[in-house]
Amino acid sequence: PLIAILPGDGIGPEVTAEARRVLDALDLGLDYEEAPVGGAAYFSDGHPLPARTLEVAKRADALLFGAVGDPRCDNLERHLRPEQAILGLRKELELFANLRPARLFPGLEDASALKPEVAGAIDMVIIRELNGDVYFGEKGMRTTASGRREGYDIMSYNEDEVARIARVGFETARVRNKKLCSVDKANVLETSQLWRDVVIEVSAEFPDIELTHMYVDNAAMQLVRNPGQFDVIVTGNLFGDILSDQASMCAGSIGMLPSAALNGSGKGLYEPIHGSAPDIAGQGKANPCATILSAAMLLRYSLGMDAAADRIEAAVTAALVSGARTPDLGGSLTTREMGDAVLKALA
């Protein structure tokens, strides 16, 4: 199988290098092709998602992605900014289902701003829709009747888009604790009303799953008050952007959390949930665990190599238990040394 490696910006290259070492150590017969993306690609190729990168991405069986974001690109036109690379890949490869597990790792109870007994109960997956919503609707600047500048973005979902992500939600709940919470703002938005109607329709296919609905403002409160109440959350692109980051921070160390963006046939893009962290780039301070765990998700979801994925996840846990810590976890290991610790646990 072919893995496209897209290191991207900032700490992206450092953390993907460690994930690649871990994959190599497992001797799974993987092929790799690396390509530039984000700000790095803008500077090398003039575009954050160059044609040659998209070509590799389409050809690959799965993508391992570092991070994009570069302050030197802040004043570029929107279509040239690094973030467009990830939005473009999601759309071009139809990666509509974002899986964002959030849980507290053993020994890291203190890393969360939440009380240990609250944070310790966190073990959830947020399923975020990635191909629709106000992200991809018509948008632009226009002038009002009275000659004033106005920005607009159309939010929308159709029933097929909602049904396919709802099914991912129900199926994810089925292999966990069988509880699905759908988050919307149906008391205000028609998009949310359609969302809620369709989720309820789809629920007929999953009579064994307990479905609840929550308004997004309440969900933001409950994720602070008692995040342990959630098993699987399914929500739209915009609410998912906000709530999944919030949930990650509730769990503490964002340097530990992986994510997957899947299409309908098992292909996926895997990336740490953290950003490019330009302030510490190139200094060996970044925690590679989130990317290593993203590689584990890649093996599990795109290549069906569950045993290898289990081994990586166990090795990361073992490394933590043995006391291995990068600076974000209060330790002093470098990125490479943390990778070494995981490799050692793997052996």
Place this chain on the structure above:
Amino acid sequence: PLIAILPGDGIGPEVTAEARRVLDALDLGLDYEEAPVGGAAYFSDGHPLPARTLEVAKRADALLFGAVGDPRCDNLERHLRPEQAILGLRKELELFANLRPARLFPGLEDASALKPEVAGAIDMVIIRELNGDVYFGEKGMRTTASGRREGYDIMSYNEDEVARIARVGFETARVRNKKLCSVDKANVLETSQLWRDVVIEVSAEFPDIELTHMYVDNAAMQLVRNPGQFDVIVTGNLFGDILSDQASMCAGSIGMLPSAALNGSGKGLYEPIHGSAPDIAGQGKANPCATILSAAMLLRYSLGMDAAADRIEAAVTAALVSGARTPDLGGSLTTREMGDAVLKALA
């Protein structure tokens, strides 16, 4: 001055009654007129915001609002649901500026799910725009070219709408710690790009205020990680709905937090941030403090009675310090007894 009292649903009548007792005790020469709103108004008058209620609201100098929301209305058409009353009042009275203070009250450090040292640092005001955004744009259900149901809502802001709420943000920061953080999603939304451009333009009028910008997903993380970093946040209607509820929950007891919704000439609607809590309605279990503190905001912002507002706020703090606690704060006082405790502290 005339105060319109709109008790609404659930615990609304109980908590507004206590706030009214506190106002009465101060002997400020206020007149009151009460009118139905929300589910209560739907059952009495056939509409959540009856013409007679709107008439009183328009005539009054300020509005004291309880809460709306009634599960018996869940299946009504959208325009008849209780929530439409608050949306209608915001729009009809042009109440565009929502002021949501969030802070931790002395003695209530344990009420927050955040660690005491994190929660204890919370002292911020979120300024949420209330008259625009995806809340009030064109919305509806339509059919796609392939015959599928689709829900849509148009998000938009024009420069005048952004400028007037930005000014409220800067002015609020000016009387606090002179730090304003504007929250948007300018990396994805054109509405946010216009928002950011205009906030920057307006900042020229306030050279003494330090302006920063944050994406909404990052803001949701920072509100968990280190909420003490914020002084004043200004944001749009949808992001403000989510973040202000999140911030309130970070501060702990949502039974303690008031809010104001102001128009351009000092008129305002004042309400506790909590909802109608139908599960405990009529049982004397609700905490009236959020509504009592909303009455204090009313005196301060709509009537210019700062000394009276100060007295109420000091009395609530004193009542807490003396150990007065409703069930939500771990105590056993009834709504009325908590009102008594505040009245006693006032005397």
